[in-house]
Amino acid sequence: MTTPPAARPPEIHKEPSMLLQKNMLADYFTRVSKAREEGKKIAYTFVPGNLTELLHAFDVVPVYPEINALQNGMRKRSAKFILDAEKIGHSEDVCTYVKADLGMLLNGNVGPTGEIIPEPDILLLSYTGCFTFMKWFEILKQHYPKAEVVMLQVPYQGEGTPTPAMREYIVRQLRESVIPAFERISGHRFEEDRLREQLRRSAEAEEGLVFALQSARRRPSPIDAYFGGVYYIGPMFTAFRGTPECVDYYDTLREEIQNRIDAHAGPITPEGPMAEEKYRLIVEGPPNWTHFREFWKLFYDEGAVVVASTYTKVGGLYDQGFRHNPDDPLGTLADYCMGCYTNLNLPTRVELIEKYIRDFEADGFLINSIKSCNSFSSGQLLILRELERRTGKPGGFFESDLVDPRYFSAANIKNRLESYLQMLDQRRSQAVA
Amino acid sequence: MGYTLGIDLGSTTTKAILLDANDRIVGRGLTNTRSNYEVATAVAESEAKINAHFTFLKEAVDSSPKLSSQAAPLLNNLENRFHLVQHLHRVNRLRRQCLFEAAADRLLPHQPRLTTVLNALFDQIHERAERSFSTADVDRSRFFRDIVGSEYMALAEEQSRESSIALDLLMGLYDKSILVEENQVLDLSFVEAIQQAVEAAGESETLTRVQQKALREVVEEAASQTLEVDNMVGTGYGRQRLPFRKDQIRSEILCHGLGAHYFFPGTRTVLDIGGQDTKAIQVDSQGIVTSFQMNDRCAAGCGRYLGYIADELNLGLHQLGPLALQAKRPVRITSTCTVFAGAELRERLSMGDAREDILDGLHRAIILRAMSLLARSGGITDEFTFTGGVAKNPAAVRALTRLVEENYGTMKINIHPDSIFTGAVGAALYARHTQGGIA
Numbered sequence: 079m080t081t082p083p084a085a086r087p088p089e090i091h092k093e094p095s096m097l098l099q100k101n102m103l104a105d106y107f108t109r110v111s112k113a114r115e116e117g118k119k120i121a122y123t124f125v126p127g128n129l130t131e132l133l134h135a136f137d138v139v140p141v142y143p144e145i146n147a148l149q150n151g152m153r154k155r156s157a158k159f160i161l162d163a164e165k166i167g168h169s170e171d172v173c174t175y176v177k178a179d180l181g182m183l184l185n186g187n188v189g190p191t192g193e194i195i196p197e198p199d200i201l202l203l204s205y206t207g208c209f210t211f212m213k214w215f216e217i218l219k220q221h222y223p224k225a226e227v228v229m230l231q232v233p234y235q236g237e238g239t240p241t242p243a244m245r246e247y248i249v250r251q252l253r254e255s256v257i258p259a260f261e262r263i264s265g266h267r268f269e270e271d272r273l274r275e276q277l278r279r280s281a282e283a284e285e286g287l288v289f290a291l292q293s294a295r296r297r298p299s300p301i302d303a304y305f306g307g308v309y310y311i312g313p314m315f316t317a318f319r320g321t322p323e324c325v326d327y328y329d330t331l332r333e334e335i336q337n338r339i340d341a342h343a344g345p346i347t348p349e350g351p352m353a354e355e356k357y358r359l360i361v362e363g364p365p366n367w368t369h370f371r372e373f374w375k376l377f378y379d380e381g382a383v384v385v386a387s388t389y390t391k392v393g394g395l396y397d398q399g400f401r402h403n404p405d406d407p408l409g410t411l412a413d414y415c416m417g418c419y420t421n422l423n424l425p426t427r428v429e430l431i432e433k434y435i436r437d438f439e440a441d442g443f444l445i446n447s448i449k450s451c452n453s454f455s456s457g458q459l460l461i462l463r464e465l466e467r468r469t470g471k472p473g474g475f476f477e478s479d480l481v482d483p484r485y486f487s488a489a490n491i492k493n494r495l496e497s498y499l500q501m502l503d504q505r506r507s508q509a510v511a
Numbered sequence: 512m513g514y515t516l517g518i519d520l521g522s523t524t525t526k527a528i529l530l531d532a533n534d535r536i537v538g539r540g541l542t543n544t545r546s547n548y549e550v551a552t553a554v555a556e557s558e559a560k561i562n563a564h565f566t567f568l569k570e571a572v573d574s575s576p577k578l579s580s581q582a583a584p585l586l587n588n589l590e591n592r593f594h595l596v597q598h599l600h601r602v603n604r605l606r607r608q609c610l611f612e613a614a615a616d617r618l619l620p621h622q623p624r625l626t627t628v629l630n631a632l633f634d635q636i637h638e639r640a641e642r643s644f645s646t647a648d649v650d651r652s653r654f655f656r657d658i659v660g661s662e663y664m665a666l667a668e669e670q671s672r673e674s675s676i677a678l679d680l681l682m683g684l685y686d687k688s689i690l691v692e693e694n695q696v697l698d699l700s701f702v703e704a705i706q707q708a709v710e711a712a713g714e715s716e717t718l719t720r721v722q723q724k725a726l727r728e729v730v731e732e733a734a735s736q737t738l739e740v741d742n743m744v745g746t747g748y749g750r751q752r753l754p755f756r757k758d759q760i761r762s763e764i765l766c767h768g769l770g771a772h773y774f775f776p777g778t779r780t781v782l783d784i785g786g787q788d789t790k791a792i793q794v795d796s797q798g799i800v801t802s803f804q805m806n807d808r809c810a811a812g813c814g815r816y817l818g819y820i821a822d823e824l825n826l827g828l829h830q831l832g833p834l835a836l837q838a839k840r841p842v843r844i845t846s847t848c849t850v851f852a853g854a855e856l857r858e859r860l861s862m863g864d865a866r867e868d869i870l871d872g873l874h875r876a877i878i879l880r881a882m883s884l885l886a887r888s889g890g891i892t893d894e895f896t897f898t899g900g901v902a903k904n905p906a907a908v909r910a911l912t913r914l915v916e917e918n919y920g921t922m923k924i925n926i927h928p929d930s931i932f933t934g935a936v937g938a939a940l941y942a943r944h945t946q947g948g949i950a
């Protein structure tokens with residue numbers, strides 16, 4: 079019989095970069111809430127295919143409904159929002175990011191930090207693979223009739239490779255509709271040099287992010303590339319890309335990870351440094367936010383480290399070589415938009431994960447199938463079978479949701495994860511025998 | 512080398528399996544004790560040990576030249592008597608508990624009458640048991656609660672009519688007492704019970720003096736065998752809540768895979784439909800899991816669903832399948848949602864559909880859901896083994912057989928009579944082989 083460990087104070091370990099990010103976010107939400115007073119314009123936009131550098135070049139403040147939704151999920155505010163959205167007629171099957179966002183709107187648009195998020199002046203819809211994006215802003219437009227909607231049509235990567243014509247198509251839209259719209263809304267003329275400056279800093283920060291992501295190739299991995307990874311992508315995927323703060327953040331992160339590498343240490347979990355790396359896993363699919371810490375704990379308690387994930391690529395595949403290029407400002411934005419994970423077809427996704435399994439020497443891979451996200455979830459079982467066939471590594475399958483707590487069953491997920499890890503053990507010992 | 516024990520803590524029953532050093536099943540234990548997993552484990556384990564003693568006894572009788580000619584009826588009789596002894600022991604315990612509850616302060620005004628009524632009632636239960644256990648084929652799979660519960664209820668109705676004691680009061684006493692009774696281990700050893708059984712058998716059987724002596728000897732020998740458990744592994748729904756060491760806990764997915772392989776070594780795909788979850792498992796030629804799928808947080812389409820339906824129709828769970836087999840014009844049911852099941856059922860009944868036709872549709876709906884899980888886990892590969900409580904239901908089996916044939920062609924479909932023990936068998940195998948470091 080084991081005795082339960084002595085109760086420990088629920089002190090939550092955070093890396094310096096996490097604390098830094100927390101402050102950055104708090105400042106950001108304050109900036110958003112004060113934007114009107116300061117005479118700034120506000121654009122709502124999506125993470126995949128976001129044109130943050132361009133927005134900053136116009137001094138427009140970006141707001142990301144997806145980020146609000148996930149932040150509200152982590153802060154346990156989303157359940158009520160979702161119910162409120164369902165009350166006005168949005169069905170149970172609608173993406174819960176959308177419903178969490180609408181629910182927040184119905185409740186006075188008080189953001190995750192308790193500050194009001196002002197109405198948008200413009201809804202910038204970069205369409206990168208997920209159909210829901212369109213419907214979402216269509217609904218928002220009904221609520222904000224004064225906001226202008228600009229759509230950037232990003233060709234889906236159905237064939238797997240972008241063509242020059244596609245690139246040209248996006249650049250033309252940027253030039254002919256997106257930029258003029260922002261000039262009109264913001265009252266500023268487009269200054270290409272301001273954009274270049276932003277993009278230069280983006281590229282610098284991107285090096286830092288890639289350093290972090292690639293560090294997981296080591297044994298032990300100094301990071302968890304999923305549960306930790308979602309923090310590491312935070313500044314890059316949202317309102318900070320292209321800013322000096324963002325560069326600073328990635329410098330801090332780099333240093334922190336380097337220290338762990340030097341010390342041969344594993345990732346930092348909310349309960350302190352992770353003990354032993356027993357399993358190296360790849361994860362496909364977004365995490366659950368309402369039980370994020372509980373979900374993570376299921377992994378680190380078992381010694382499972384995620385060494386690469388696809389969710390951390392929704393805002394760009396930097397690890398595959400893409401960098402924003404200040405010498406070709408509009409072309410680089412086009413490349414960026416086309417390459418976001420949500421815009422990739424199934425074969426490309428399979429190839430990417432296969433590459434991760436090999437490059438990061440993973441023991442296996444897991445798919446977290448998100449009930450409300452059709453964009454990610456459709457085809458995941460095909461991905462699973464195909465990856466098993468190609469790599470011989472076993473795949474595991476979970477089901478949960480982004481921000482709807484009703485779809486997170488800890489017991490069920492724990493059971494599946496345990497079963498999966500025990501299956502890995504079995505197969506390992508079989509291989510040795 | 513001693514024995515290994517596998518425990519499967521399910522959501523409705525707890526199963527125990529004892530394997531000997533050659534991985535042969537020597538004992539099976541099954542209990543519906545629910546409120547406390549530790550007690551459930553202890554009860555299932557003691558049942559498995561008793562069952563093991565019977566296994567030894569059977570072997571001894573079979574190989575005894577004096578007894579082997581009458582082995583089958585003799586053993587059957589002995590086992591019935593043994594269970595009667597156990598049963599009566601529990602009836603007495605229940606009686607005491609009821610009398611104890613009846614002595615509560617608030618019942619004091621009724622107490623003298625209550626005591627009389629309860630005693631009369633239990634005397635009858637006692638008598639009936641003596642009669643019903645002496646028939647040749649007693650259904651030993653029925654739980655104490657099921658047997659006593661219906662008898663008590665019928666007798667309580669009678670008594671309340673005659674004695675003017677409210678039925679509610681009598682039933683209340685029972686409900687409280689049965690919980691207490693169910694949640695304790697039987698304080699009657701195998702030796703004590705078997706000796707009483709032998710006495711009784713000796714009196715009634717047409718055994719010669721020599722045979723009686725031989726019987727006493729083999730019983731003594733079987734009873735004296737110690738059941739040293741070297742290692743144990745727990746699995747199942749409740750495994751997390753047990754004070755087992757981590758290396759003594761295995762996921763039920765792994766255990767079901769290995770257990771199915773044990774019963775049918777040709778197994779490649781396993782479907783398990785239990786009370787609260789459904790699992791589709793693929794295994795390799797060694798019984799090692801290569802892939803699996805299970806239902807998500809929603810228990811739709813699991814055994815529990817049939818439980819609700821049975822309650823809704825005022826039927827026993829075991830009556831559903833046979834009834835569904837009589838369907839003439841099967842109804843298509845789409846929903847496997849446990850919450851909607853009752854409503855859909857009532858609606859269908861009010862529309863004039865026959866019970867058996869609706870039931871056929873409900874069984875099919877469950878299996879359809881399982882088929883989707885199977886597809887997601889990688890399809891069905893020959894041989895296909897069906898396990899879990901629902902595998903005992905003939906209508907579910909029929910629906911499965913048809914759908915498998917339609918979707919995957921002809922397959923060998925295995926259902927083992929001990930299928931309910933599949934997880935426990937896997938656990939016991941892990942207990943043996945992890946210990947030796949084979950893992």
Ligand code: SF4
Binds near residue numbers: 174209453454480
């Ligand atoms: S469906 Fe998925 S990708 Fe689309 S908006 Fe919702 S969460 Fe995002």
